[in-house]
Amino acid sequence: MGNAAKRTSRVQITEGDFSTEPGRFKTLHTKLYEAIMQENCPIIETLLRSHPVNEPMTVWVKSTCNKLLLEQTQSIFPIHLAARYRKVQSLLCLLEYGADPEIRDSRGHTTLHVMLLHWPITTANWTEPVNRIQRILTDIQNHAEMCLHVLCQHGARVNARVDNDFGYSPLHLAIRYGTHPVLSILAGNGAHVNATNGSSMTPLHMAAGMLNKEMTETLLACGADVNCAVSHSGNTALKLAVCAASTKAGRLLAADISSISLLLKKGAEANAQDHEGRTAIHEACLGGREAIINLLLEFEADINILTRHGETPIFMFLQRRSNLRETALFNKLLNLSYPLRITNNEGILPTGLLLPEFQPQKESLVGLSQKPLTLQEICSKIIRKVYGEKHKQYLRQALPLKIWNSVYSDYDFSQLWKSNT
Template identity: 30%
Template sequence: MSSSDCLPDYPLNSDLVKRLKSSLEARDEKAVLDLMCTEVKHVNAIIELANDDWMKEPDAPLHPLVLVGLWSLEYKRELTNPLCITASHGHTNCVRYLLHWDADVNAAPGGKSALHEACQGGHTDCAELLLEHQANPNLMSEEGLAPLHLCTSPNTLGCAQMLLKHGACVNQESNEGQESPLHIAAKHGLVDHTLLYLQHGASVDARNRHEETPLSVACGQAQEPHGQEPYLEVCRLLLHHGANANTADEEEKSPLHKACKNASHCLVQLLLQNQAKVNVFDYNGSSPMAYVLQSASFKRECRPHQTVQTLLNHGSQRIWPGAFEKVLKSCAATPEIIGILFNSYSKLRVSEKWREVIPQEVFQMYQPFYQSLFMLSHTPRCLQHLCRSVIRKHLGSKCWSCIPQLPVPDPVQHYLLLEPEDLLL
């Protein structure tokens, strides 16, 4: 019998449940404790807190997607017990009282035990109390998650520490996604959790159901420009502890592919400094360079041209000259990218057809730059540019490390490293 089939001692419409929910919403721990002490029949009573049983109400309007069979008609019913309720709200005194009266510490009437609930809410004192009373730190919920898998926010660090102290398996996989706690920490950008798990022997290159390592997961999550710093720190920790920067997932995407898709320049630099291969291809034949060019138009706030520049200075293959028109069409609103790519060739024939793929409003916005580009259709590149091309060809993938050591002024170094220019000469 599943948890949803159990008959509750206190159904949803009972007076006790109504008063209990009111007390919980008010965060009134004293009122909750009074109810548990004086009115609940026994400490392991089954309480129904919610019920989305669509089949009980024949006249209830259903979502159109339900009617066409795209959603399951199975209902969700939230069954719980006093220990789970009080642990989920961090009511330590209530938890202590229930444990004193022999509440079943590992009962999970709603699919999660009290320890799951405490950890999910970041209630360290409750988690510690439950563990001291023999709560199973590795108990799997109905959803196939151990308590460590529910430590998904910074305020759950204390719970994670308590779990490991009491024997939680740091490499335990979730049932469905086969994710380790380290995958979870990487997914949520939890720097302290990541360090904690690594210090307790977490497998740094463990793979989940999609063949992703924690490093791959973190690189895929670093999407917002102002929220990338925690993921950068997580990746730095993983790499410091021996993570392989080139482990690909089931689609042959490397961490560098994912960092480039997010135009995460600092993360791209970090990966390349840790021997990430710049010219690898996924199952679709796309390189890291292709990924950043594909996402550049909607990642402008991330300054994607910096990623393009970094890839080229680490030896990325340039795009096929015949595809330049396609890149111009998708990246026209980011002229820095166009200039960097164009300057990576010693010579590239400018086609008059290119003008047709640039939106008029974009051309007007960056008119001096694009005018300088089309002027080169009848003019050879300057000697300075040709010298730059020779030097870059000689240094190859070492441009990023060798050019800064050349005894030349900083502006010359910047020029050799393809810093964006206002005009093309």
């Protein structure tokens, strides 16, 4: 069964709901409907002599609404019906008799769009099916892929957009509804992997924003531009992935960050700035997830980079009350910061520090930011800024141990950070 039943609210339509009108003689439309569903090609060929192949059929739909069984008519093109329910032989028969795969329904969907909207949810993690359920699910998936290949081979436009404000291409639809097997098939048949939708987002932006490593990996393998930015915001796939993983829900659920690691390994620019000057590490510090911050630092993210309003990543970290309790992480960020800025360009302090309960912390940080550093401290911070964490072990081999220790031995700011929580 396709995704339609899952996404429909109130009115649920399931496979087999299209049926003949009870108590009436089977009309041409209902006969054609049954022939398509049964993949009876000889009957389909006979009926197409009387019914134009590109004219819609009127069929009866059974649905439930507020626990009441309702029946109503619905119009659907024969080729859309075959694609929706993955009827391979019927699809081939209709195409051979001149069915137009580009014909659109009232919502602006082509046959390819219809198929993707009703792609089966059959997450399979087995190599070979070993029981009846697995065999059924595997067959459903295989039929869907066969139908997709048939459409592509018969000239379906793999870059045709849906006629609505979202402007999704087939690749965008595949990402939107989690149909991973579709991506490589579409890309292999000429789908533009860097096409943008109505919001100027590429499929990679969408996959990264969903933290879907599998789809992200497939798109990158198919040539997706890892550093492409959304035109109206400047967001890259990396920044969108970090934002998604750094939300409150992302923290509570310990959202998987493997897609972030993948993007960085594939060349994502860690210090790419959006139109407001914010980078991935600004978002990571705002979210307060140490694993993401460490990962970005490993790929040379600049902990001192400023937004257009003069906000450092530490400024973002101090915006949230929950972050102020993470003293160990903040101690690490302080040791990497030079110069220490805890206000923005207008001299405004982070929201978290303005809370009465954190008055001691505010006084300590204001004093620390105004305190001049020693020459040794300045040199240590500059070396760490230039070489970062990535080349830490290289410097250990190149420098005398005493000097290396003076550079990479973090100062303990806990004496200044008098927590009252």
